[in-house]
Structures are given as structure tokens and as C-alpha cells.
Amino acid sequence: MNxxxxxxxxxxxxxxxxxxxxxxxxxxxxIMVISVIVSALDFRTKMADxxxxxxxxxKSGSTEVPPAPPLYPLQLLRGSIEYxxxxxxxxxxxxxxxxxxxxxxxxxxPLVFTRPHSRFSMSGAKLLATAAIWGTVVVIxxxxxxxxxxxxxxxILSPQDFSRVALSGFYAWLYLTFWSALAMGLxxxxxxxxxxxxxxxxxxxxxxxxxPQIGDTMDPxxxxxxxxxxxxQIGKADEVAVTAHxxxxxxxxxxxxxxxxxxxxxxxxxxxxxxxxxxNQQPLGDVWxxxxxxxxxxxxxxxxxxxxxxxxxxxRTLLRKES
Amino acid sequence: xGTLITVIRYEILTAMRDRLPRTLMIVFLGMIxxxxxxxxxxxxxxxxxxxxxxxxxxxxxxxxxxxxSPLRYMSNTVIYMILIGxxxxxxxxxxxSLRDRKMNTADLILSRPVSTVGFLAGxxxxxxxxxxxxxxxxxxxxxxxISVITGSVLxxxxxxxxxxxxxxxxxxxxxxxxxxxxxxxxSTTEATALLIPILIWAVLVFVVPQLGTAAHPVSLxxxxxxxxxxxxxxxxxxxFLGPLAVGEHFKTASxxxxxxxxxxxxxxxxxxxxxxxxxxxxxxxxxxxxxTVRSAxxx
Amino acid sequence: xSTIAIxxxxxxRSYGTSNALKGLDLTVDQGEVFGLLGHNGAGKTTTVMLLTxxxxxxxxxxxxxxxxxxxxxxxxxTKIGYxxxxxxxxxxxxxxxxxxxxxxxxxxxxxDTRISETLEFLEFxxxxxxxxxxxxxxxxxxxxIAQAILHRPSVLFLxxxxxxxxxxxxxxLRETIVRMxxxxxxxxxxxxxxxxxxxxxxxxxxxxxxxELVYQAPLADTLATFPGEDSLEQxxxxxxxxxx
Numbered sequence: 001m002n003x004x005x006x007x008x009x010x011x012x013x014x015x016x017x018x019x020x021x022x023x024x025x026x027x028x029x030x031i032m033v034i035s036v037i038v039s040a041l042d043f044r045t046k047m048a049d050x051x052x053x054x055x056x057x058x059k060s061g062s063t064e065v066p067p068a069p070p071l072y073p074l075q076l077l078r079g080s081i082e083y084x085x086x087x088x089x090x091x092x093x094x095x096x097x098x099x100x101x102x103x104x105x106x107x108x109x110p111l112v113f114t115r116p117h118s119r120f121s122m123s124g125a126k127l128l129a130t131a132a133i134w135g136t137v138v139v140i141x142x143x144x145x146x147x148x149x150x151x152x153x154x155x156i157l158s159p160q161d162f163s164r165v166a167l168s169g170f171y172a173w174l175y176l177t178f179w180s181a182l183a184m185g186l187x188x189x190x191x192x193x194x195x196x197x198x199x200x201x202x203x204x205x206x207x208x209x210x211x212p213q214i215g216d217t218m219d220p221x222x223x224x225x226x227x228x229x230x231x232x233q234i235g236k237a238d239e240v241a242v243t244a245h246x247x248x249x250x251x252x253x254x255x256x257x258x259x260x261x262x263x264x265x266x267x268x269x270x271x272x273x274x275x276x277x278x279x280n281q282q283p284l285g286d287v288w289x290x291x292x293x294x295x296x297x298x299x300x301x302x303x304x305x306x307x308x309x310x311x312x313x314x315x316r317t318l319l320r321k322e323s
Numbered sequence: 324x325g326t327l328i329t330v331i332r333y334e335i336l337t338a339m340r341d342r343l344p345r346t347l348m349i350v351f352l353g354m355i356x357x358x359x360x361x362x363x364x365x366x367x368x369x370x371x372x373x374x375x376x377x378x379x380x381x382x383x384x385x386x387x388x389x390x391x392s393p394l395r396y397m398s399n400t401v402i403y404m405i406l407i408g409x410x411x412x413x414x415x416x417x418x419x420s421l422r423d424r425k426m427n428t429a430d431l432i433l434s435r436p437v438s439t440v441g442f443l444a445g446x447x448x449x450x451x452x453x454x455x456x457x458x459x460x461x462x463x464x465x466x467x468x469i470s471v472i473t474g475s476v477l478x479x480x481x482x483x484x485x486x487x488x489x490x491x492x493x494x495x496x497x498x499x500x501x502x503x504x505x506x507x508x509x510s511t512t513e514a515t516a517l518l519i520p521i522l523i524w525a526v527l528v529f530v531v532p533q534l535g536t537a538a539h540p541v542s543l544x545x546x547x548x549x550x551x552x553x554x555x556x557x558x559x560x561x562x563f564l565g566p567l568a569v570g571e572h573f574k575t576a577s578x579x580x581x582x583x584x585x586x587x588x589x590x591x592x593x594x595x596x597x598x599x600x601x602x603x604x605x606x607x608x609x610x611x612x613x614x615t616v617r618s619a620x621x622x
Numbered sequence: 623x624s625t626i627a628i629x630x631x632x633x634x635r636s637y638g639t640s641n642a643l644k645g646l647d648l649t650v651d652q653g654e655v656f657g658l659l660g661h662n663g664a665g666k667t668t669t670v671m672l673l674t675x676x677x678x679x680x681x682x683x684x685x686x687x688x689x690x691x692x693x694x695x696x697x698x699x700t701k702i703g704y705x706x707x708x709x710x711x712x713x714x715x716x717x718x719x720x721x722x723x724x725x726x727x728x729x730x731x732x733x734d735t736r737i738s739e740t741l742e743f744l745e746f747x748x749x750x751x752x753x754x755x756x757x758x759x760x761x762x763x764x765x766x767i768a769q770a771i772l773h774r775p776s777v778l779f780l781x782x783x784x785x786x787x788x789x790x791x792x793x794x795l796r797e798t799i800v801r802m803x804x805x806x807x808x809x810x811x812x813x814x815x816x817x818x819x820x821x822x823x824x825x826x827x828x829x830x831x832x833x834e835l836v837y838q839a840p841l842a843d844t845l846a847t848f849p850g851e852d853s854l855e856q857x858x859x860x861x862x863x864x865x866x
Contacts, residue, residue: 041556041557197513198346202350213399213402231384234381245375325726333715337714426711428712431770432727
């Protein structure tokens with residue numbers, strides 16, 4: 001058994017016994033499932049409204065039947081994916097923090113470093129454990145969400161839908177591991193544990209909340225409750241034609257949005273799940289190709305964060321005591 | 324009284340020197356400065372979009388933004404209060420409590436003729452004074468940037484509305500300071516202390532409004548409050564959980580103060596909810612038992 | 623006027639089902655330097671917590687400087703000074719700011735003068751405007767003592783005061799304790815497990831064992847009862863460890 005395996009086993013045991021983190025994961029799963037239920041209920045409400053409207057039309061003698069609101073079951077996952085991008089990232093930071101905080105400056109860390117070990121066995125084991133934990137969590141959460149879709153949303157999923165969900169799960173794993181690795185690196189590098197944690201939280205605040213929010217509020221359609229174009233009674237085709245005149249502004253808005261890794265995660269996942277209308281019901285291969293730049297950015301961010309954590313979590317930083 | 328003032332004075336001094344809240348304060352003030360520019364840019368674009376729609380003959384409706392208040396340029400400030408301000412307030416509150424637990428000074432203070440309530444109230448008011456200073460700087464920033472954007476000095480009524488907005492904002496944030504202080508006093512580790520108010524914030528800002536409005540979490544980052552969904556379940560949830568959605572209530576109250584849509588009758592409920600939130604959080608803080616104030620911090 | 627500084631009668635404290643202190647009866651006269659000895663977990667810190675009003679007794683009572691810890695804790699607090707074990711004070715404040723803060727909480731009149739006098743008494747001037755984050759453990763301990771005696775308490779409680787200090791720091795602190803007793807007239811109640819401290823500074827001792835006071839006598843009597851160089855150690859081991 002090499003030192004990497006020994007460390008990995010210890011990290012997994014540590015996290016399994018951390019009740020607070022287990023509670024956090026339970027909370028995350030709960031709100032994601034609640035979100036699926038809320039979306040399903042909202043859809044049922046819209047269907048009920050549609051049926052009432054249809055009855056009224058029939059009674060008034062109209063023969064024109066408006067189309068029913070379309071149900072694309074995977075679109076019901078939108079809120080859950082958004083929770084993962086907002087709060088999942090936060091919990092990933094906490095996991096990264098815990099990975100380092102429990103060892104940094106502790107009395108037991110020197111005992112480890114006075115034994116034969118390879119340079120990156122500790123940091124490598126921590127990263128592997130983080131990846132394994134998020135892998136397990138993502139599988140559990142996505143399985144529960146699919147069950148909620150089938151149970152509460154009464155959805156029928158095709159084999160391709162399962163592939164789309166699985167791909168979204170993989171991207172969620174990339175995204176969550178990115179945040180944990182980033183937090184690990186920051187907490188390892190900073191002199192005080194809380195400084196590293198706050199630095200990670202500030203980055204989370206800016207990348208996850210502020211930048212997407214700026215992009216969102218710069219969208220002219222978001223300036224009126226219910227939407228600007230809807231309030232002016234303008235259809236989708238005309239909306240596209242009008243916004244084409246403002247490509248400069250839209251490009252600037254897009255540049256702001258893509259400076260956040262969260263947006264890359266959101267765009268890819270929303271495309272795979274058909275939440276974004278443009279990609280809904282499109283072949284998965286075409287969607288994959290269209291979103292390749294976002295995939296590359298997300299993967300590059302993931303690799304950079306992992307390398308950062310690997311290089312920061314070393315003997316020098318772990319043995320440093322808080323002043 | 325002398326004791327209370329002493330605690331307030333020193334809380335302000337230490338709050339100003341604490342690096343963690345100070346970092347968040349810089350982010351907050353930076354975003355407040357940027358928010359007017361974002362507001363102006365968006366407003367310009369929306370007007371241009373409307374003009375285009377009109378020129379294409381696609382609408383006869385009036386420009387929804389014609390003659391809007393210059394305070395509309397502040398609309399993003401509302402969301403920064405809910406996002407960054409609440410986080411800043413929570414972290415400042417947590418640090419205020421943890422400071423004495425980390426330094427083992429709670430015993431020194433409580434072995435003097437100081438009541439627990441007096442001590443905690445002093446700390447809360449000290450944090451409140453510091454926060455009021457930060458918000459005052461924000462108010463001046465908004466006032467100057469709006470005056471620059473519109474090309475004329477904002478009138479006293481506009482200035483007063485900005486002050487009122489920050490007044491209710493202060494009350495809103497004091498709720499989070501109290502929440503942070505309670506967490507700092509009751510948690511066993513620093514990470515838990517920091518995380519618990521953030522979790523409560525996430526529930527109040529995202530989960531509760533979603534249950535009442537069916538709005539997606541990210542759309543709740545928009546400064547415009549989400550309208551309730553029409554379904555029976557959502558109306559029921561909205562009736563039960565609506566008062567807990569303090570973030571949405573802050574948006575509604577701000578919308579009234581900044582002349583962006585809400586009427587006084589709708590906003591009055593939101594004002595009441597914000598004040599009650601702050602008072603309940605402060606009451607929970609002040610009811611902290613003496614032994615909890617002295618409890619040791621692990622880690 | 624009473625000459626008793628501390629009097630405890632049946633003083634007890636439980637944490638759940640665990641009895642940390644069981645019916646402590648103790649008297650310390652004014653002007654004494656009293657050393658409370660005991661193993662780890664014997665109840666020394668709980669005793670100090672109860673006498674400084676930081677904890678409430680579950681049974682019994684005590685008076686400190688003539689005031690009851692249960693019925694009049696506020697008056698007790700005006701008369702005592704306290705230095706906990708491993709106190710750090712406020713790192714991001716200067717020594718002067720720390721002392722002013724604690725002095726004001728105790729309502730000291732003429733605070734600036736009192737701080738100067740105290741620092742001169744402790745021979746610790748010249749560091750007033752430095753932040754405590756730059757101080758060594760020994761320097762912090764002296765600031766801790768300064769804050770504890772700023773308001774000239776009649777009874778001073780010290781919990782393991784030499785913990786973590788180097789030999790020079792321990793020597794300086796011992797001398798300071800004796801001077802605070804003789805020059806400032808303070809009654810001193812000190813928790814320790816270091817026997818050398820007791821022989822060099824205390825006028826009387828008590829020994830706690832499993833929450834019960836099993837021995838109390840003036841130092842001179844103890845030395846007479848248990849003669850020899852290792853006398854206190856003998857007392858400590860024979861009385862304090864019988865059922866340990």
C-alpha cells in the first residue's frame with residue numbers, strides 16, 4: 001500500500017465522519033429535489049389554466065385550439081442545476097477548506113512528513129478524495145432528481161434523456177471539484193485559515209453571483225417584471241430581429257458573462273438538458289459541438305484549479321502555524 | 324451607559340481593523356460605484372430598444388421608461404445590498420463574536436461589572452455604527468454618480484430618498500449582523516460560524532421565494548421582485564412563507580423608495596417584515612445566555 | 623470590617639451528571655497569597671470561575687470581598703481582578719488601547735495616570751503603542767496582569783499564571799505576584815500545579831482532589847508538618863493522589 005492510498009483512505013474516513021458536511025449535502029439534495037417538485041407543480045398549474053381556457057373557448061363556440069404548453073421533462077431540472085451552480089459551489093468551497101484546515105498547523109501533520117512519503121502524496125490524496133466525494137454526491141443527487149422527475153413530474157424519459165442527464169452530472173462533477181480544488185489551494189497558501197476561506201468566498205461571490213447578475217440585469221428584457229418584450233406585446237421572432245440591432249451591447253454583455261466559469265457550466269448544462277430553447281430537442285452531437293468552447297473553458301479551469309491545489313498543498317504550507 | 328459606550332467605541336475600532344470584513348467592504352463599495360454605471364448603460368440600451376421597436380412599428384405602447392426617476396440608476400445597488408451587503412454584515416457579525424472567543428477575552432469582560440445584554444448590545448451597536456459609516460459612503464457614491472450621469476445635481480428629494488433607502492438597508496443588514504453574531508457565539512468552529520448565516524441567507528433569498536413564486540434561483544438575482552405564481556400551492560406557500568422572504572421584501576421596499584414601481588401600501592408590508600426580521604434577530608442575540616458568550620472555540 | 627477575603631460554604635458545581643466541585647468549604651484571609659493545588663480536572667478552574675461569578679454554583683454559596691457571588695455578583699465584579707490561563711487579549715489593538723478598554727469597563731477614574739502607574743509598577747513601559755500581535759507570550763502575560771490590576775481590585779484571581787512562560791518570565795511573574803500582595807495590598811488567589819510557585823509566593827495552600835478540598839493550611843504549617851525539601855511534593859502526592 002503506497003502513501004497515496006493510505007492518505008486517500010484517511011481522507012475518505014474523515015469526511016464520512018464529518019456530520020456537518022453530510023448535513024450540508026443533505027440540504028443541497030433536498031432543495032434540488034424541492035426545486036424539481038416546484039417546477040412540476042408550476043407546470044401542472046399552467047396545464048390547468050390551459051384546460052380552463054380551452055373549456056371557455058369551446059363554450060364560446062370557438063373552433064381554434066391554441067397549442068398546449070409543451071412539457072420537456074428535463075427543463076424541470078433548471079432550478080436544481082441553478083442551486084448546484086450557486087450553493088453547490090459554496091459547499092464545494094467548504095469541502096476544500098475542511099480538507100486543508102483539519103491538517104494545517106496541526107500537531108499530527110509533522111508526524112506524517114517525518115515518515116517516508118512522496119512529495120504530492122498528501123495533496124494528491126486530498127484531491128482524489130475530493131473528486132471521489134463529488135463523484136459519489138453527483139451520482140446520488142442526479143439519481144434522486146431523475147426519480148423525482150419520474151415520480152412527481154410524471155415524466156417519461158428516453159434513453160437519450162438519460163445520456164443528457166449523465167453528461168450534465170459529469171459537468172457538475174467538473175464544476176464542484178473545481179471549486180473545492182480552488183479553495184484547497186487558497187487555504188493552503190494563506191497564513192490564516194480564515195483568510196483563505198474568506199478569499200474563496202469573495203471569489204465565489206464575484207464569480208457565481210455578481211458577474212452573472214451583471215449580465216442578467218444588463219439584459220434589456222429583464223428590466224420589466226414579466227419581460228420588456230412581453231410588456232410591449234412583441235413576439236419571439238420580432239424580439240430576435242430587434243435585438244440584432246444591439247449586437248455590440250450583447251457582445252459586451254456576453255463577454256462579462258463568460259468571464260465567470262459558472263456561466264460556462266450553466267450554458268453547457270442548460271444546452272444538454274434542453275433548458276435553453278435554442279438547443280431543445282436538438283441532437284446531442286450538435287449541441288456538444290456548439291458548446292465545445294464552453295466545455296474547453298470549463299475543463300481548463302478544472303485542470304488549472306487542480307494543479308493549483310496540488311502545488312500549494314505541500315509540506316511548507318501545511319506545517320505553517322497560524323500566528 | 325459608560326460601559327455600553329466603551330464597548331461600542333472599541334467594537335468600531337476593531338471592526339475597522341479586521342481584515343476580513345474590510346475586504347468584503349471594498350468589494351461592496353466597488354460594486355456600488357459600478358452599479359450606477361451598469362444602471363445607466365442598461366437604461367440607455369432599453370430606451371434604444373424601445374425606439375427601435377417603435378421605429379419598426381411593432382408597438383404602440385408607451386415607453387415603460389420614459390420619465391422614470393433618476394434613482395432608477397441605483398436599481399443594481401438593491402441587489403448588491405442583498406448579495407454582498409448581507410454577506411458583509413454576516414461576516415462582520417461572525418467576526419465580532421469570534422474575536423472574543425478566539426482571544427479568550429470574554430471571561431475578562433464578564434468578570435467585570437458588565438451585563439451580558441449590555442456587552443452584546445454594545446457590540447451590535449458598534450457594528451451598526453461601522454456599517455452605517457459604510458452605507459453613508461455608499462449613499463454619497465450613489466448621489467455623486469447619479470448627478471454625474473444625469474448632468475445635474477440630484478435634488479434634495481432624491482437625496483432624501485437615497486438616505487431612506489440606505490436607512491431601511493441598514494435595518495435589513497443589521498438583521499444579518501445579529502444573525503452572524505449569534506452564529507459566532509453558538510458555533511463550535513470558525514468555518515461553521517461563517518457558513519451557518521450564509522446558509523440561512525441562501526434559504527431566505529432563494530429557497531423561500533422559489534416556493535412562493537416558482538421563480539428559478541438565478542432569476543431571483545434580478546433587482547425586480549418576482550411576482551407570485553398563480554397556482555393554489557404557490558399562493559398557499561406565498562401566504563405562509565412570504566414574510567420570510569426578506570430579500571424579496573427588501574426589493575419591494577426599495578422599489579417604492581427608488582420610484583421604480585411599488586406603491587406605498589404594498590411596500591408598507593415589506594418595511595414591516597424587514598424591521599421585524601431585524602428585531603427578532605437582535606432579540607435572539609441579546610437573549611444569548613452568559614455561559615454561551617464564554618464558550619470556547621474549537622479548531 | 624471583615625478580614626476575610628474569600629469564604630465558600632458548600633460551594634458546588636455540576637456539569638450534567640459530572641460533579642466538578644463538591645461542597646467546597648474554604649476561607650482565605652485578606653492579605654494572603656493563596657495557592658490552590660490539584661491534578662488536572664480536580665476542579666481548580668471551576669473554583670475560580672465560581673468565585674469570579676463567571677459560573678453560577680449549583681449548590682452552596684461564597685462571598686468575595688464581602689459580597690455574595692449569587693445575590694450580588696455585580697458588586698463582586700467591582701472588587702476583583704482576573705487573569706485567565708492563556709489569555710491573548712485583542713491582537714489588533716495596541717497595548718494602550720487594550721488597557722483603556724478594560725479600564726473603562728471597570729470604571730477607572732483618571733485612567734491615563736492609572737495606566738502609567740501600573741505599567742511603571744510592572745516595569746513594562748515603552749510598548750504602549752505597539753499592537754499585541756507583535757508581543758511575545760511573556761509580554762502578553764504582563765499586559766494581562768496590567769488589565770487585571772488597573773482598577774486596584776482587593777482580590778486578584780490568577781489561573782495557572784506561569785503556563786507557557788520561559789524560566790525568566792516565571793521568575794519575573796513570581797516577583798510581581800509578591801509585590802502586588804505587599805505593595806498594592808491585594809489578596810491573591812492562584813491556581814497552579816507547579817509546586818515551586820507555591821513555595822516561593824504563597825502564604826497558604828489548599829489541595830483539591832476530585833472536586834473536594836482535602837487539605838488547607840498556612841505554608842509555614844505545611845512545611846512544619848511535612849519537613850524536608852520535597853515537603854510540598856509529599857503533601858501533593860500523598861493527599862492529592864490517594865484516589866487518583
